[in-house]
Amino acid sequence: MQIPNDVFILFSFLNTQLRDTGMTLAEFCEEHQLDCEALTEKMNAAGFRYDEAQRRFR
Numbered sequence: 001m002q003i004p005n006d007v008f009i010l011f012s013f014l015n016t017q018l019r020d021t022g023m024t025l026a027e028f029c030e031e032h033q034l035d036c037e038a039l040t041e042k043m044n045a046a047g048f049r050y051d052e053a054q055r056r057f058r
Contacts, residue, residue, distance in 0.1 A: 014057055025052075
């Protein structure tokens with residue numbers, strides 16, 4: 001799956017996908033064959049943290 005490169009667009013994209021599918025980040029990454037650790041590191045570097053309880057980045 002091609003994901004947005006810009007971290008702010010990626011932030012919106014991921015939160016929309018997680019909300020609409022009801023998946024956790026790990027489930028989403030597995031289904032779309034994404035490196036979850038690399039994705040999380042990219043988001044963390046931009047100041048976004050994944051909230052497991054709410055299943056979204058903040």
